[in-house]
Amino acid sequence: MATIPLPLIGRSVSSVVSTPQISDSVGLLSNAAMGAQTVTAIVYNMQFSSRKTTRNISALTSRRKNAVPIERDDTVTFTEIMRGGAGSVVATAIWTASDLPDWALFQTTRGGTPYAFYGLLAHYEENVGKDISLARLTLRYVDTDATLNPAYG
Amino acid sequence: MALILNPLLGRHATKLWLQVLTVNETTGALAAAGSGAADLAKLVTTTGSLASNNLAFTIGIMDSVQWMSDKDEENIASAQRVRAHHVALQVGYTVTINELLHAGANAQLLANIYYGGVSSYAEVTWARGGNRWIDTFVMSSYDEDIQRGRNIAVLRLESADVGGPTYTANEQ
Numbered sequence: 523m524a525t526i527p528l529p530l531i532g533r534s535v536s537s538v539v540s541t542p543q544i545s546d547s548v549g550l551l552s553n554a555a556m557g558a559q560t561v562t563a564i565v566y567n568m569q570f571s572s573r574k575t576t577r578n579i580s581a582l583t584s585r586r587k588n589a590v591p592i593e594r595d596d597t598v599t600f601t602e603i604m605r606g607g608a609g610s611v612v613a614t615a616i617w618t619a620s621d622l623p624d625w626a627l628f629q630t631t632r633g634g635t636p637y638a639f640y641g642l643l644a645h646y647e648e649n650v651g652k653d654i655s656l657a658r659l660t661l662r663y664v665d666t667d668a669t670l671n672p673a674y675g
Numbered sequence: 676m677a678l679i680l681n682p683l684l685g686r687h688a689t690k691l692w693l694q695v696l697t698v699n700e701t702t703g704a705l706a707a708a709g710s711g712a713a714d715l716a717k718l719v720t721t722t723g724s725l726a727s728n729n730l731a732f733t734i735g736i737m738d739s740v741q742w743m744s745d746k747d748e749e750n751i752a753s754a755q756r757v758r759a760h761h762v763a764l765q766v767g768y769t770v771t772i773n774e775l776l777h778a779g780a781n782a783q784l785l786a787n788i789y790y791g792g793v794s795s796y797a798e799v800t801w802a803r804g805g806n807r808w809i810d811t812f813v814m815s816s817y818d819e820d821i822q823r824g825r826n827i828a829v830l831r832l833e834s835a836d837v838g839g840p841t842y843t844a845n846e847q
Contacts, residue, residue, distance in 0.1 A: 530776035530783070532823035570819040574795060576833055580765070587747075587767030588836035589813045591795040632821055634780035637790075674790030675713070675781055 530633040537631045538562045538600065540659070542616050542623035543640070551640065554623035559612045566601040566656055568630065570637070570672075573597075596663045596672065598628050598639050604648065604655040613657040617646040628661055639672035640664055683804040690802040691719040691737055691772070693785075693830075695792035696811065705796060705811065705837065713791030716784035718774060736784065738773035738827055740801060742808060745769075768810055768834035770799055776819070776826040785830040789817040796835060802846060810840030 528534075538561050542554035573595050580588040602613045609615060616626060629638045641661025648657040664671070693716040696705040708714040718737045745767060752760040774785045781787055788797065792814070801808045812832035819828050834840070 528778040530778045530821075530826050532821065532826075534778040535821060567823075568819075568821045570817075570821075572789065572817040574813065574815045576813055576815050578765075578767070580836055584836060585765060586836040586838070587765050587834055589767070589815065589833035590835075591813050591815070633776060633778040633783055635783055635786070672790060674786060 532567075534634075535562070535565070535568070535630060535632040536634075537629070538565045538568070539629045540600070540612070540616060541627040541629070542619055542643070543625040543627055544621055544623050545625065551625060551627075553627075554619055555621050556615065556619050556623075559616060561600070561602055561612050564603045564605065564612070566603050566654075568601070568632075569597075569599040570639075571597045571599075594663070596639065596641075598641055598661045598672075599658060600628065601656050601658045604650070604657050611648075611657050613646060613659045614648070616659065617643065625664060626659075626661055635675055637672055637674050640666050640669070685737075685739075687805075688719045688737060688740070688801075688803045689805075690800055690807065691740060692717050692800045693772075693788055694798045694800070695788050696794060696796040696798060698794045698796055705798075707798070708793050712781045712784075712787045714788070714793070716788045718772065718784055736775050736777055738775040740773070740803075741771040742801060743769045743771075768812070768840060770801075770812060770832045772830045772832075774828040774830070776828055783828060785817065785828045786819070789814055789830060797832065799832065805845055807843045807846035808840055809843075811835045811837040 539558050540561060541558040542556055543551040544554045545551055574591045575593045576589040577592050578587045579590045604611050624643055626643050627640055642664050644662040645660035695708040695714045697708045698705060747764045748761045749764060750759050751762045776783055795813050797814055798811050813835050814830060815833045816831040
Protein backbone atom coordinates (compact mmCIF):
# COMPACT_ATOMS: atom_id res chain seq x y z
CA MET A 523 0.00 0.00 0.00
CA ALA A 524 1.14 3.52 -0.72
CA THR A 525 1.44 6.26 1.85
CA ILE A 526 0.73 9.86 0.93
CA PRO A 527 1.31 13.10 2.83
CA LEU A 528 -1.75 14.51 4.55
CA PRO A 529 -1.45 18.29 4.62
CA LEU A 530 -3.44 20.16 7.20
CA ILE A 531 -6.16 21.93 5.25
CA GLY A 532 -9.39 23.58 6.27
CA ARG A 533 -11.17 20.24 6.36
CA SER A 534 -8.64 19.06 8.93
CA VAL A 535 -10.35 21.29 11.48
CA SER A 536 -12.73 18.92 13.23
CA SER A 537 -14.09 21.11 15.99
CA VAL A 538 -14.42 24.78 16.88
CA VAL A 539 -16.22 25.75 20.06
CA SER A 540 -16.39 29.07 21.83
CA THR A 541 -17.72 29.21 25.37
CA PRO A 542 -18.30 32.68 26.84
CA GLN A 543 -17.05 33.04 30.40
CA ILE A 544 -18.01 35.15 33.36
CA SER A 545 -16.00 35.79 36.50
CA ASP A 546 -16.91 35.67 40.16
CA SER A 547 -15.55 38.14 42.70
CA VAL A 548 -12.22 36.32 43.01
CA GLY A 549 -11.61 35.87 39.29
CA LEU A 550 -12.80 32.28 38.94
CA LEU A 551 -14.14 31.84 35.42
CA SER A 552 -17.22 29.81 34.62
CA ASN A 553 -19.46 29.28 31.63
CA ALA A 554 -21.84 32.14 30.86
CA ALA A 555 -25.54 31.41 30.55
CA MET A 556 -25.48 30.78 26.81
CA GLY A 557 -23.01 27.91 27.25
CA ALA A 558 -20.75 26.41 24.63
CA GLN A 559 -21.29 27.58 21.08
CA THR A 560 -20.21 25.18 18.37
CA VAL A 561 -19.21 27.07 15.26
CA THR A 562 -17.38 24.33 13.38
CA ALA A 563 -19.60 24.49 10.34
CA ILE A 564 -19.58 28.26 9.99
CA VAL A 565 -15.95 29.18 10.66
CA TYR A 566 -14.35 31.04 7.77
CA ASN A 567 -10.83 31.11 9.18
CA MET A 568 -8.88 31.18 12.44
CA GLN A 569 -5.66 32.87 13.41
CA PHE A 570 -3.40 32.00 16.32
CA SER A 571 -0.71 34.50 17.10
CA SER A 572 1.71 34.38 19.99
CA ARG A 573 4.32 36.97 20.89
CA LYS A 574 6.98 37.06 23.54
CA THR A 575 8.39 40.42 24.45
CA THR A 576 12.13 40.08 24.57
CA ARG A 577 14.76 42.45 25.89
CA ASN A 578 18.35 42.48 24.80
CA ILE A 579 20.18 42.21 28.12
CA SER A 580 23.91 41.98 27.79
CA ALA A 581 26.98 43.54 29.24
CA LEU A 582 28.42 46.52 27.45
CA THR A 583 31.52 44.44 26.79
CA SER A 584 29.59 41.80 24.87
CA ARG A 585 29.72 41.59 21.11
CA ARG A 586 26.57 39.48 20.92
CA LYS A 587 22.95 40.18 21.56
CA ASN A 588 21.27 38.16 24.29
CA ALA A 589 17.50 38.04 23.94
CA VAL A 590 15.69 37.35 27.22
CA PRO A 591 11.98 36.49 27.22
CA ILE A 592 10.02 38.90 29.41
CA GLU A 593 6.31 38.48 28.74
CA ARG A 594 4.05 36.37 26.59
CA ASP A 595 0.99 37.69 24.77
CA ASP A 596 -1.25 35.59 22.52
CA THR A 597 -4.14 36.55 20.30
CA VAL A 598 -6.81 34.35 18.73
CA THR A 599 -9.11 35.55 16.01
CA PHE A 600 -11.92 33.55 14.53
CA THR A 601 -14.05 34.66 11.66
CA GLU A 602 -17.56 33.38 11.14
CA ILE A 603 -19.64 33.23 8.01
CA MET A 604 -22.73 35.23 8.92
CA ARG A 605 -26.09 33.68 8.24
CA GLY A 606 -29.59 35.07 8.00
CA GLY A 607 -32.15 34.39 10.66
CA ALA A 608 -32.79 35.76 14.11
CA GLY A 609 -29.93 35.08 16.51
CA SER A 610 -27.99 33.09 13.95
CA VAL A 611 -24.69 34.98 14.16
CA VAL A 612 -22.84 33.31 17.01
CA ALA A 613 -20.09 35.91 17.33
CA THR A 614 -22.67 38.64 17.77
CA ALA A 615 -24.59 36.58 20.28
CA ILE A 616 -21.44 36.06 22.33
CA TRP A 617 -20.52 39.73 22.17
CA THR A 618 -23.97 40.94 23.20
CA ALA A 619 -24.98 38.25 25.73
CA SER A 620 -27.11 39.61 28.52
CA ASP A 621 -24.84 38.44 31.35
CA LEU A 622 -21.99 40.40 29.77
CA PRO A 623 -19.30 37.75 29.43
CA ASP A 624 -15.98 39.51 29.06
CA TRP A 625 -14.04 36.33 28.37
CA ALA A 626 -14.33 33.18 26.29
CA LEU A 627 -12.81 29.73 26.20
CA PHE A 628 -11.92 29.04 22.59
CA GLN A 629 -11.39 25.37 21.77
CA THR A 630 -10.51 23.80 18.50
CA THR A 631 -9.01 20.63 17.13
CA ARG A 632 -7.12 21.08 13.91
CA GLY A 633 -5.20 18.29 12.33
CA GLY A 634 -6.07 16.06 15.24
CA THR A 635 -4.46 18.23 17.91
CA PRO A 636 -6.62 20.06 20.46
CA TYR A 637 -6.04 23.70 21.39
CA ALA A 638 -7.81 25.57 24.18
CA PHE A 639 -7.39 29.26 24.91
CA TYR A 640 -8.89 31.53 27.55
CA GLY A 641 -9.08 35.06 26.22
CA LEU A 642 -10.59 38.45 26.81
CA LEU A 643 -13.33 39.20 24.29
CA ALA A 644 -11.50 42.27 23.13
CA HIS A 645 -12.81 43.10 19.70
CA TYR A 646 -15.82 42.41 17.51
CA GLU A 647 -16.37 43.46 13.96
CA GLU A 648 -18.65 42.51 11.14
CA ASN A 649 -18.39 43.24 7.49
CA VAL A 650 -21.63 42.91 5.55
CA GLY A 651 -21.35 43.18 1.82
CA LYS A 652 -23.03 42.16 -1.39
CA ASP A 653 -21.77 38.59 -1.25
CA ILE A 654 -20.06 37.08 1.76
CA SER A 655 -20.61 38.66 5.16
CA LEU A 656 -18.17 37.94 7.96
CA ALA A 657 -18.15 38.50 11.72
CA ARG A 658 -14.87 38.40 13.61
CA LEU A 659 -14.06 38.02 17.29
CA THR A 660 -10.62 38.77 18.66
CA LEU A 661 -9.52 37.29 21.97
CA ARG A 662 -6.58 38.77 23.86
CA TYR A 663 -4.41 36.95 26.35
CA VAL A 664 -5.38 36.65 30.01
CA ASP A 665 -3.15 35.36 32.78
CA THR A 666 -4.66 32.11 34.04
CA ASP A 667 -1.80 31.56 36.47
CA ALA A 668 -1.28 27.84 37.01
CA THR A 669 -3.64 26.84 34.22
CA LEU A 670 -1.73 26.52 31.00
CA ASN A 671 -2.96 29.07 28.49
CA PRO A 672 -3.27 27.99 25.81
CA ALA A 673 -3.47 24.29 26.53
CA TYR A 674 -2.10 22.55 23.49
CA GLY A 675 -1.94 18.89 22.56
CA MET B 676 34.44 16.67 -17.47
CA ALA B 677 32.58 19.93 -17.46
CA LEU B 678 31.39 21.68 -14.34
CA ILE B 679 27.94 23.10 -14.06
CA LEU B 680 26.53 25.67 -11.70
CA ASN B 681 25.31 23.83 -8.61
CA PRO B 682 22.66 26.10 -7.09
CA LEU B 683 21.50 25.45 -3.55
CA LEU B 684 17.89 24.30 -3.73
CA GLY B 685 15.33 23.38 -1.14
CA ARG B 686 16.17 19.71 -1.58
CA HIS B 687 19.69 20.43 -0.40
CA ALA B 688 18.36 21.02 3.11
CA THR B 689 19.55 18.02 5.07
CA LYS B 690 18.82 18.92 8.67
CA LEU B 691 16.56 21.32 10.49
CA TRP B 692 16.23 20.36 14.12
CA LEU B 693 14.96 22.43 17.01
CA GLN B 694 15.97 21.05 20.38
CA VAL B 695 14.15 22.62 23.33
CA LEU B 696 16.48 23.40 26.23
CA THR B 697 15.94 23.28 29.95
CA VAL B 698 17.12 26.32 31.88
CA ASN B 699 18.68 26.18 35.30
CA GLU B 700 17.14 29.28 36.84
CA THR B 701 19.96 29.55 39.35
CA THR B 702 22.98 29.14 37.14
CA GLY B 703 21.57 29.82 33.67
CA ALA B 704 22.87 26.48 32.44
CA LEU B 705 21.10 25.13 29.37
CA ALA B 706 20.64 21.46 28.57
CA ALA B 707 18.73 19.41 26.03
CA ALA B 708 15.21 18.78 27.31
CA GLY B 709 14.78 15.36 25.70
CA SER B 710 13.46 13.83 22.52
CA GLY B 711 9.71 13.80 23.03
CA ALA B 712 7.27 15.62 20.77
CA ALA B 713 7.41 18.76 22.94
CA ASP B 714 11.21 18.66 23.19
CA LEU B 715 12.52 18.07 19.71
CA ALA B 716 11.20 19.08 16.30
CA LYS B 717 12.89 17.50 13.31
CA LEU B 718 11.54 19.34 10.30
CA VAL B 719 14.16 17.90 8.02
CA THR B 720 15.88 14.68 8.85
CA THR B 721 18.52 12.73 7.06
CA THR B 722 17.28 9.46 8.46
CA GLY B 723 13.84 9.63 6.88
CA SER B 724 12.02 8.72 10.06
CA LEU B 725 11.59 10.20 13.48
CA ALA B 726 11.85 7.48 16.03
CA SER B 727 11.64 9.86 18.96
CA ASN B 728 7.96 10.52 18.63
CA ASN B 729 6.97 8.11 15.89
CA LEU B 730 6.37 10.80 13.34
CA ALA B 731 7.63 9.99 9.89
CA PHE B 732 7.79 12.96 7.55
CA THR B 733 9.86 11.44 4.83
CA ILE B 734 8.43 13.93 2.36
CA GLY B 735 9.45 16.89 4.50
CA ILE B 736 7.44 19.57 6.19
CA MET B 737 9.81 22.51 5.88
CA ASP B 738 8.32 25.24 3.76
CA SER B 739 11.15 27.74 4.06
CA VAL B 740 13.85 28.98 6.41
CA GLN B 741 15.08 32.52 6.74
CA TRP B 742 18.33 32.90 8.67
CA MET B 743 19.17 36.55 9.23
CA SER B 744 21.85 38.45 11.04
CA ASP B 745 22.13 42.12 11.68
CA LYS B 746 24.49 44.35 13.55
CA ASP B 747 23.54 47.28 15.68
CA GLU B 748 25.74 50.06 14.51
CA GLU B 749 26.35 53.68 15.19
CA ASN B 750 27.75 56.34 12.96
CA ILE B 751 30.64 57.70 14.98
CA ALA B 752 32.47 60.41 13.11
CA SER B 753 34.03 63.63 14.23
CA ALA B 754 32.57 66.97 13.28
CA GLN B 755 35.25 67.82 10.76
CA ARG B 756 34.84 64.61 8.73
CA VAL B 757 32.62 64.60 5.63
CA ARG B 758 32.31 60.83 5.54
CA ALA B 759 30.16 58.58 7.69
CA HIS B 760 31.92 56.02 9.86
CA HIS B 761 29.70 53.17 11.01
CA VAL B 762 30.90 51.18 14.00
CA ALA B 763 29.48 47.75 14.84
CA LEU B 764 28.25 47.41 18.42
CA GLN B 765 26.49 44.06 18.66
CA VAL B 766 25.46 41.26 16.36
CA GLY B 767 22.19 39.34 16.61
CA TYR B 768 20.61 36.49 14.69
CA THR B 769 16.97 35.98 13.80
CA VAL B 770 15.57 32.81 12.30
CA THR B 771 12.12 32.43 10.80
CA ILE B 772 10.92 28.91 10.07
CA ASN B 773 7.82 28.17 8.04
CA GLU B 774 6.29 24.72 8.51
CA LEU B 775 3.93 23.17 6.02
CA LEU B 776 1.25 21.95 8.39
CA HIS B 777 0.15 18.35 8.27
CA ALA B 778 -2.84 16.64 9.75
CA GLY B 779 -2.52 14.19 12.59
CA ALA B 780 -2.42 14.47 16.36
CA ASN B 781 0.74 16.29 17.47
CA ALA B 782 1.98 16.30 13.88
CA GLN B 783 2.44 20.08 13.95
CA LEU B 784 6.04 20.12 15.11
CA LEU B 785 6.63 23.81 15.71
CA ALA B 786 3.41 24.12 17.68
CA ASN B 787 4.43 21.12 19.77
CA ILE B 788 7.62 22.72 20.96
CA TYR B 789 6.33 26.29 21.18
CA TYR B 790 3.28 25.43 23.27
CA GLY B 791 4.57 22.31 24.99
CA GLY B 792 8.25 23.01 25.39
CA VAL B 793 9.63 23.28 28.90
CA SER B 794 11.22 26.67 28.18
CA SER B 795 11.42 29.39 25.53
CA TYR B 796 14.94 28.36 24.56
CA ALA B 797 15.83 26.11 21.65
CA GLU B 798 18.98 25.08 19.88
CA VAL B 799 18.56 25.19 16.12
CA THR B 800 20.62 23.02 13.80
CA TRP B 801 20.28 23.97 10.17
CA ALA B 802 22.28 22.24 7.46
CA ARG B 803 21.92 22.96 3.76
CA GLY B 804 24.20 22.44 0.84
CA GLY B 805 26.76 20.66 2.99
CA ASN B 806 27.21 23.42 5.57
CA ARG B 807 25.68 23.68 9.01
CA TRP B 808 24.59 26.40 11.42
CA ILE B 809 24.05 25.75 15.12
CA ASP B 810 22.92 28.37 17.61
CA THR B 811 20.72 28.90 20.65
CA PHE B 812 17.62 31.04 20.39
CA VAL B 813 14.57 32.29 22.21
CA MET B 814 11.36 31.19 20.51
CA SER B 815 9.87 34.65 20.43
CA SER B 816 6.73 34.34 18.31
CA TYR B 817 4.48 31.74 16.71
CA ASP B 818 1.73 32.25 14.12
CA GLU B 819 -0.84 30.09 12.38
CA ASP B 820 -3.50 31.17 9.94
CA ILE B 821 -5.87 28.28 9.29
CA GLN B 822 -7.81 28.52 6.07
CA ARG B 823 -9.26 26.33 3.38
CA GLY B 824 -6.09 25.26 1.57
CA ARG B 825 -2.39 25.26 2.34
CA ASN B 826 -1.63 26.13 5.94
CA ILE B 827 1.67 27.39 7.28
CA ALA B 828 2.97 27.77 10.82
CA VAL B 829 5.57 30.46 11.39
CA LEU B 830 8.05 30.34 14.26
CA ARG B 831 10.40 33.25 14.82
CA LEU B 832 13.48 32.94 16.99
CA GLU B 833 15.94 35.51 18.35
CA SER B 834 19.48 34.68 19.32
CA ALA B 835 20.52 34.17 22.93
CA ASP B 836 24.16 34.76 23.75
CA VAL B 837 25.85 31.42 24.29
CA GLY B 838 28.88 32.36 22.24
CA GLY B 839 27.48 31.18 18.95
CA PRO B 840 26.59 30.63 16.29
CA THR B 841 28.86 27.99 14.88
CA TYR B 842 28.99 27.62 11.14
CA THR B 843 30.72 24.50 9.92
CA ALA B 844 31.57 23.59 6.36
CA ASN B 845 31.14 20.06 5.09
CA GLU B 846 28.73 19.13 7.88
CA GLN B 847 25.28 17.66 7.47
